[in-house]
Amino acid sequence: MxxxxxxxxxxxxxxxxxxxxxxxxxxxxxASTLKHISVIEALNNHYTNDVANIHRGVHYLSEHGTIQYEQTRDSIQDLLNAESRCEIIFTKGTTDSLNLVAASFVPHYVKKDDVILISTMEHHSNIVPWQIQAEKIEAKVKEIPITDDGDIDEEAYIELLKEGNVKLVSMAHISNSLGTINDIKKYISLAHDHGAYFCVDAAQSIAHEKVDVQDLNCDFLAFSSHKMFGPTGFGVLYGKEKLLESMPPYQGGGDMIDVVTIEKTTYNELPHKFEAGTPHIAGGIGLKPAIDFLIDTxxxxxxxxxxxxxxxxxxxxxxxxxxxxxxxxxxxxxxxxxxxxxxxxxxxxxxxxxxxxxxxxxxxxxxxxxxxxxxxxxxxxxxxxxxxxxxxxxxxxxxxxxxxxx
CATH class of the missing domain: 3.90.1150.10 (Aspartate Aminotransferase, domain 1)
Incomplete structure (x- = not known):
C-alpha cells in the first residue's frame, strides 16, 4: 500500500x-501539524450547531455533546490498545499530562533520596515537572546520558538502574530535536526489572507509528492532539488503571467529584477523577476525526x-x-x-x-x-x-x- x-x-x-x-x-x-479538513469541519459544526456543556445536562445538546466527546475516548482506547477506557485521561496536552503524573504520582510513590531518571534528550516538559516535585520531597533527578549519535547510552542507563532507589523513568519515545526513535519497549522492561515505573512522552511518535500501550507495558504515556492533525489545547494521558486509582486528583473542581460537603469531598470514578472543570469540548470532539484519518491511512x-x-x-x-x-x-x-x-x-x-x-x-x-x-x-x-x-x-x-x- x-x-x-x-x-x-x-x-x-x-x-x-x-x-x-x-x-x-x-x-x-x-512543533505542530496542519489540521485535517475533517477536524476543521468538526470544530466548525460544533461551534455553529452543537454548543452546550457536557456530562451535566439532560437536554438534547448536552447529551449529544457528551456522546461525541466520549466517543473520542473510545477511539483513543482503540488507537492505543488500552485495556480500559477509564485509563484514558483528557488533558490540555503532553505538558499537562506529564505535570499530572508528576503532581499526583510522585508524592505518593517517590520518597526522600529516591531517584527519577530522565535522559539528556528530553523536552523541558519532561524535565521541569519532575524537578519541581523532587525538590519538594528531597528526591533526586538524574540524567541518562546519550551517545554522540544521539542514542541512549544503554550501558549507562543500566548502571543507573543498578545503583538502586530508581522509582520512575520518564523518556521520550522519539526525540523532538534529534528524531531518535528510542527502543522504548526494551527500556521499559529494564526499568520494570529494577522495580521502577516508566512514563513515555509520545508527543512525537503518536502520529508517526503504531503505539500499543499493552505491548509496551508502559505505566503512563502522554501525547498532544495538535501533533496528530487535531486541535490545539487538548491532550491525553494513558495510565494503568491500578496506578490511576491509587493517585489523588491533580486538580479540584466540577465533574471530578462524587459528594462534596464543607468538611470533606469524595471523588468521581476514573477517568473523570482527573478531569476537573468544563473541558475543551470542541477539542475533544475534533480529535476523533484526526484519529480516524490516521487509522484509515x-x-x-x-x-x-x-x-x-x-x-x-x-x-x-x-x-x-x-x-x-x-x-x-x-x-x-x-x-x-x-x-x-x-x-x-x-x-x-x-x-x-x-x-x-x-x-x-x-x-x-x-x-x-x-x-x-x-x-x-x-x-x-x-x-x-x-x-x-x-x-x-x-x-x-x-x-x-x-x-x-x-
Missing amino acids: ALEIDNIRNQFPQLERKVHDRPLIYLDNA DLNVIKRYEKELLDYATQKINEIEKVQVIGTAKQKASVLSFVVDGAHPHDLGTLLDRQGVAIRTGHHCTQPLMKRFNVSATARASFSLYNTKEEIDIFIKALNKALNFL
Whole structure:
C-alpha cells in the first residue's frame, strides 16, 4: 500500500496558501501539524450547531455533546490498545499530562533520596515537572546520558538502574530535536526489572507509528492532539488503571467529584477523577476525526513514507558544504536538525521563510541536549505524510540560496 499524496494534500487546506507570495512549504511538523479538513469541519459544526456543556445536562445538546466527546475516548482506547477506557485521561496536552503524573504520582510513590531518571534528550516538559516535585520531597533527578549519535547510552542507563532507589523513568519515545526513535519497549522492561515505573512522552511518535500501550507495558504515556492533525489545547494521558486509582486528583473542581460537603469531598470514578472543570469540548470532539484519518491511512504506511522523506532530505543536505546534521541515530523519525558553520540558525530560518519555507530554529525546548552537542541552537526541518520530495528539493534550494547570501 502506498500513500496517495495528492489526495492527502487536498485534505489539508492550509497547503493551498502562500507565504511572502510563495507556495507554503511547511516543514515544522514536530512543533505542530496542519489540521485535517475533517477536524476543521468538526470544530466548525460544533461551534455553529452543537454548543452546550457536557456530562451535566439532560437536554438534547448536552447529551449529544457528551456522546461525541466520549466517543473520542473510545477511539483513543482503540488507537492505543488500552485495556480500559477509564485509563484514558483528557488533558490540555503532553505538558499537562506529564505535570499530572508528576503532581499526583510522585508524592505518593517517590520518597526522600529516591531517584527519577530522565535522559539528556528530553523536552523541558519532561524535565521541569519532575524537578519541581523532587525538590519538594528531597528526591533526586538524574540524567541518562546519550551517545554522540544521539542514542541512549544503554550501558549507562543500566548502571543507573543498578545503583538502586530508581522509582520512575520518564523518556521520550522519539526525540523532538534529534528524531531518535528510542527502543522504548526494551527500556521499559529494564526499568520494570529494577522495580521502577516508566512514563513515555509520545508527543512525537503518536502520529508517526503504531503505539500499543499493552505491548509496551508502559505505566503512563502522554501525547498532544495538535501533533496528530487535531486541535490545539487538548491532550491525553494513558495510565494503568491500578496506578490511576491509587493517585489523588491533580486538580479540584466540577465533574471530578462524587459528594462534596464543607468538611470533606469524595471523588468521581476514573477517568473523570482527573478531569476537573468544563473541558475543551470542541477539542475533544475534533480529535476523533484526526484519529480516524490516521487509522484509515495506516500508521505503518505513514512511517515508511516519512522514512523515505527523511532519507532523501538527509542525503541532499549532506551534499551541502559546512552543514552538520545533529542526531545521526540508526533509528530516526522524520526530524532533521542541523547547524551550518558561520550561519546562525535564526538567520537561516528567516531567509528560508522569505522563500516560503517554514522550519523551526532555536533550542526546541531541549537546552540540556543543545549543551550536550555544544551548540546554542539548531535549524530543524520535520516532515509529515503530506510533504513531498519536491518540497524537499525546494527547501534545499532555498537553503543554498540563504547560505550564499550569508
